Amino acid sequence: MLVSLFICPLCQSPLQPALDTWRCDGSLNPKKINHPFDVARQGYVNLLPVQQKNSKDPGDSQASIEARKRFLNKGHYQSLQALICQKITELLAQNKLVNTPIAKTNNKPIPWLDIGCGEGYYTQTMAQTGMDILLAADISKPAVVELAKASKAKGSLWYQQNQHDGSKIADGSKTAAIYPLVTSAAHLPLRAHSVTGISSIFSPILPEAFNKVLSAEGYLIIAKPDVGHLATMRDALFDDVREHDSDKFLHELAPYFTLMNTYHVSTEMTLAINDLADLMTMTPYAYRARSEKRQALLAKVATEIFITEAKFVVYVLQKIAVA
Missing domain, CATH: 3.40.50.150 (Vaccinia Virus protein VP39)
Incomplete structure (x- = not known):
């Protein structure tokens, strides 16, 4: 049964999916508490x-996600x-x-x-x-x-x-x-x-x-x-x-x-300036490369095509x- 697939992240008791709220059965909790997890409208x-977060908003940012979707x-x-x-x-x-x-x-x-x-x-x-x-x-x-x-x-x-x-x-x-x-x-x-x-x-x-x-x-x-992944882009962004x-x-x-x-x-890609901007935003290069390097590359691509290879x-x- 699917009920045994999930466990509670707080007490590891079996976790039961439901349409509105998932609840664990509390069997492994000393206080027998049934922890609830609401289903979001989405x-x-x-x-x-x-206690398992390493920051206030862990993981990819909304800007990175939107850039990745477009790209x-x-x-x-x-x-x-x-x-x-x-x-x-x-x-x-x-x-x-x-x-x-x-x-x-x-x-x-x-x-x-x-x-x-x-x-x-x-x-x-x-x-x-x-x-x-x-x-x-x-x-x-x-x-x-x-x-x-x-x-x-x-x-x-x-x-x-x-x-x-x-x-x-x-x-x-x-x-x-x-x-x-x-x-x-x-x-x-x-x-x-x-x-x-x-x-x-x-x-x-x-x-x-x-x-x-x-x-x-x-x-x-x-x-x-x-x-060799994105070699020409990395060469332009890093010394x-x-x-x-x-x-x-x-x-x-x-x-x-x-x-x-x-x-x-591998895939050879010819990128316009908007695609290149999205590619940089969705990768670690967005914060690892210096701002002036990123801007210089985008300015160059505004007047000529940019080719790189995804490997x-x-x-x-x-x-x-x-x-």
């Missing part, structure tokens, strides 16, 4: 206690979106056909966790890859609000779906039931070993937290900037350019995961089976 649930909706990173969703589709299709611990049996729904989902550019397409439940989690409340509003407009929110097992949307395609959650990646409000797969796209890598919530032989898909060390985290994952495959994808690497890993 359809998301805030499961981030104050991504123009298709600049569509090749990465397509690659990620293709690999998820292949993994889920394989495990519906073979007898593995994470195969879909007895009509049990397949849950997937998209950690650091942001405003949902990758999440929305990911929802149509074959999973039944898509837990979209981010510490940024403004980002989750955007994702929830878009999901609600498409009829793919968790309470708009049939029995939490996915349904058909307007164009006839099947989509997962999306659960937009404001939460910390380090303190996921999910039962241990409850999700079939995890995707982390430009988000923190937390080996122990991922291992805890991932089911036996479950999958982890990670996307990072590759060597000393440090190359991306994309696979530096793999040794941290080694105790829990085995690397199955690595994929590289990404995608890792597909599987949780190591415990003997």
Whole structure:
């Protein structure tokens, strides 16, 4: 039952979804308190206690989110979106056909966790890859609000779906039931070993937290900037350019995961001044680069075209089976 998928972020008791307010059963709370978490009108649930915040407004700002929406909706990173969703589709299709611990049996729904989902550019397409439940989690409340509003407009929110097992949307395609959650990646409000797969796209890598919530032989898909990503832009913004060390985290994952495959994808982009401004705003370059460097680059692009290459690497890993 889905009721056992979520746990209370305050006392870790089982957490029951409901249309208006989610409540834990208090079974692990010494005082047997039933902690309530209201469902926002947009359809998301805030499961981030104050004590888990590292600032007043953690995560991406509204300006960064708006810039990312404009930039991504123009298709600049569509090749990465397509690659990620293709690999998820292949993994889920394989495990519906073979007898593995994470195969879909007895009509049990397949849950997937998209950690650091942001405003949902990758999440929305990911929802149509074959999973039944898509837990979209981010510490940024403004980002989750955007994702929830878009999901609600498409009829793919968790309470708009049939029995939490996915349904058909307007164009006839099947989509997962999306659960937009404001939460910390380090303190996921999910039962241990409850999700079939995890995707982390430009988000923190937390080996122990991922291992805890991932089911036996479950999958982890990670996307990072590759060597040479946005090289011409970084050359213009920084005097000393440090190359991306994309696979530096793999040794941290080694105790829990085995690397199955690595994929590289790149796209050459010709950017107008507004697109370049959005790209800078949605990346760490917005605050790492000096203001005069940013303004000089934008002034240059106002009179001539700017070409740069987006280069990404995608890792597909599987949780190591415990003997």
